[in-house]
Amino acid sequence: MGMTVGMVFLLWSMNVFIKAVGLGNSSCSGAAAAVCGSVTIPYPFGIEPGCYIDDWFAIDCKNTTLGSPKPFLRRLDLEVLDISLKGTLRVNYPMSLWCPKSRTDIAPNVSLASSPFVFSKLRNIFVAMGCGNVAYLLSSYGSNSSISSIYAGCMSVCESDTIKLNGSSCNGIDCCKTTIPSDLVVFTTNVRGKIGKFQSTKDCNYASVVDQMWFEKNITNHFEVRKMSHVPVVLNWEINANLSSRVMGSNSSHSTCRFASRSSSLGNMSSSTFKCTCDSGFEGNPYLVEGCQDIDECADPRSCGFSYLRYGYGYRCVNVPGEYFCILVSSSISDHKSRNKIIIIGISTGIGLLFMFIGGWWSYKVVKKRKNIKRKEKFFKRNGGLLLQQQLSSSEVTVEKTTKLFNSKDLEKATDNFNVNRILGQGGQGTVYKGMLIDGKIVAIKKSKVIDEGKLEEFVNEVVILSQINHRNVVKLLGCCLETEVPLLVYEFIPNGTLSQYLNEQNEEFPATWDMRLRIATEVAGALFYLHSAASTPIYHRDIKTTNILLDDKYRAKVADFGTSRSIAVDQTHLTTVVQGTFGYLDPEYFQSSQFTEKSDVYSFGVVLVELLTGEKAISSTRTKECRSLATYFIHSMEENNLFDIIDARVMKEAKQEEIIVVANLAKMCLNMKGKKRPTMKEVAMQLEAVRTLQKTPNVQQNHEEVEYARTEMYEQWDTVSTLTMSGADSGVASSSSSRPLLSF
Structure with a gap:
């Protein structure tokens, strides 16, 4: 007996090792059991995406006005009452009724065709309640009462004005019932009152497929049904064979999945399905890895019969995965030989199991480490x-x-x-x-x-x-x-968020002053000048916007998000790509030609510059349809001489008008519809730096000669470092600075 127990534990240890090599756990958090209200939702059903096997098994957990949420089958919109992993679930199904006053049928039709569900013949019955019923269960493909279209039917007569039922005695008096066909997926009901006293009453007759156990236990009076719009119905469910690869427990050694062919009651539909069950001695969810757990039979004291039998011997229960053993042991202290033998066998078995567990643990670690290495290699290759x-x-x-x-x-x-x-x-x-x-x-x-x-x-x-x-x-x-x-x-880590947040949210400690805005604009322009001209290879950012400009602890600008950026050869003038960018910042010329140049970044920066001047967003639904784009709105305002009407109030208060005009002209030139007429980022950066330099010069308006001297000196420096303006003058592609001064008070 001890050797048998040892062999069982050996097999169990090997099973653990095999699962360590081949099986994993579900990645869905809560795949084992989700809960909606008082209903447990086990896999293959689920609520969250990825937690159900396909859309037919998706559950929507809907809030109700009556308190706790309720689960509904998403595709059929039927309320779920409970789910059994043995292949059934109960739903609330609408009833049909016929009223003598209106003489109309209300026969809801929820089709289960093409779904994994059918009405359970074993658990359901067709019931008609009321005085003087003639009720039919019909094919949904024909609403007449011809014999070929009738699935089932029953008839009842009237007993008295007040309808009373005695428990489950629905025997044809005020109530009738009958069975339903196998694999029923779609039906309609036809209820007619033709017999006895019903013709002179105002009561309505009701009919529906209904859970037989619920009906016989709960319905004792016709008036109870009148308050109900839905009744419980049991559906059988199986899984389409095409989804077998998605069943997480299909490779488990403790579950079995069987395939079958199912035909509907219409006779013209069939499908291959399967369902899984836990093996004998196990219970749980057979559709999950490790879903079927061992049953501890020894928890039941009756497993091995009586504890002690005659002659001083008794049985001891030993639980092992999938089954249990009853070991005959001696209750006599004098039987030293038998007891010593049992002790020796127990110690030997224990030592053997210890070595097996150590070997299994070591094997598991080795296999897990190899799987992690391969997994990381796979991700490394897949991630580029x-x-x-x-x-x-x-x-x-x-x-x-x-x-x-x-x-x-x-x-x-x-x-x-x-x-x-x-x-x-x-x-x-x-x-x-x-x-x-x-x-x-x-x-x-x-x-x-x-x-x-x-x-x-x-x-x-x-x-x-x-x-x-x-x-x-x-x-x-x-x-x-x-x-x-x-x-x-x-x-x-850049701690102070984006420039967009800084402009649109109040910051009392570091307000968006004119000095701060001008400095940020100068820093961003300098970064773009570096990317375009000073980097080892020219780099086009391609997505300049206020949300991609971050502010560090000292509110210095940091250009971020280079996911769409591109490096180009030094002798390249443009990059032909699929149009990418953010609406409101996108260069119109690039949008039309798909050719991105350094001047496309200049256009996007021009929009940022206008945001700094006005405090407005690049796209706004509060402006007129023609001026929803900030660039269009800004250009239009300048052309109408309404520049100061759109400038941010703080900027108007702190900045000199001459400075605003200079920066506004610079922004306008950056937003020129023709890229060749826009300045380079080098020119933009130098122009903004010049404005900052002159801003620091005291009494600018009073000492006009000093301003002119500083401006002349900057132009000389500009001419020294910028060859683009000079070389482009003869070819007709001169920068905008050669035709119109950028710095003008």
Whole structure:
């Protein structure tokens, strides 16, 4: 007997090892049992996306005016009363009635055709209640009463004016019942009052398919039915054979799935289905991995009969997975030989089991480690790791040595497993979380939405672009992690949000003064000038907007989000791509030609500059239809000489009119419909820096000569460093500064 027990435990240990190699747990949190109101929702049914096997098994948990929420089958809109993993569920089904006054049938028809559900013949009956009924259960494909279209029918007569039933005695007096056909999926009812006293009464007759057990237990009086619009009905359910791969417990050693062919009562529909059950000695959910758990038969004291029999011997119950054993033991202390034998067998078995458990545990660890390594390799390849290595190893790319490859566990710990409370913001490329590394450094961790090959290039592109950039006004990339299901990027943490938030929300400690706005504009222009001209290879950002400009602890601007940015060769003038960008900031010329140039970034910056001047949003539904775009609204206002009417009140109060005019003219030139007539970012940056320099010069209006001198000196410096303006003059593509002074008071 001891050897038998040992063999059983050996088999169980091997089963644990096999599952460690081949099976995993469901990724759906709550797949084992969701709850809606008082109803438990087990898999394959579910509430959350991914927690049900397909849409037919999806449950909507709807709030009601009566208190607790109620579950409804999403596709059929039937309230679910309970679900059994043995292949049945109860729903509230609408009743049919016939009233003598209206002489009309109300016969709701909920079709189960093409669904995994049929009306249970074993659990349901067809019932007609009322005085003098003639009721039919008809095919929904023909509402007449011909014999070929009738599934079932019954007839009742009147006994008295007050209808009374004696428990389940629905025997044809004021109530009749009959069975329903097998595999019924769709029907209609036809109720007619033709017999006895019914013709002179005002009561209505009712008919429906109904749960037989519920009906016989609960309905004792006709008037109880009058208050009900729905009655419980039992549906059988099975799963379409095409979905067998989605059953998480189909490979479990403790469950069995059987396939069958089901035909409907219409005779022209059939399908292959299956359902799963737990093996003998196990119970639980056979549709989940580890869903079928061992039953402890020894918890029942009757499992091995009486505890003690004759001659001083008794039975001891030993539970093992799937079954149990009754071991005959001696109750006599004098039987030393038998007791010692049992002890030796027990110790030997224990030692053997210990070694098996140690071996199984070690095997499990080894297999788990190998699976994790393969899993990380799979994610690395899927997340563009090979493409990223190829890009970073290219001779054309100079990568900062500070870029680091982070461990997934460290980033999970840094973000408290990506807690929703750590979310800093969300965008088209992914979600950004606030995290703290092991060394105490605060960082921003971007969890990319990239999970398909079509968008891998954008993610890899952002890593490559940011790895080349080292500028104080560009968000610094600290590293990335590619061994997770979705890619992770680690940036320096920028604490004061976006420029959009700064302009649209009140900040009493650091208000959006004219000086702050001018400084931010100058810093962003300088960063773009660096990207266009000073980086190792020219970089077009392609998505400049106030939500992609962050503010650090000293409210210095940091350009962020390089997911759509592109590097180009030094001798390239434009980039032909599918149009991408944000409405309101998008260069009209780029929108028409699909050719993105450095002047397209200039246009987007012009919109940002107008936002700084006016405090308005790039797109606003409060403005007229023609001026919903801030760029159009701004240009129109300048042409109508209404510039100062749209300038932010704080700017009007703090800035000199001459400064406003200069910056407004600069913004207007950036928003020129023709890209060739827009200034370069180098010219824009120098112009804004010149405005800041003259702003610091005291008594500008009084000392006009000093202003002219400073302006002349800046133009000379401009002419020295900018060759674009001079070279373009002869070719007809001169910058806007050569035809119209940018700095004019």
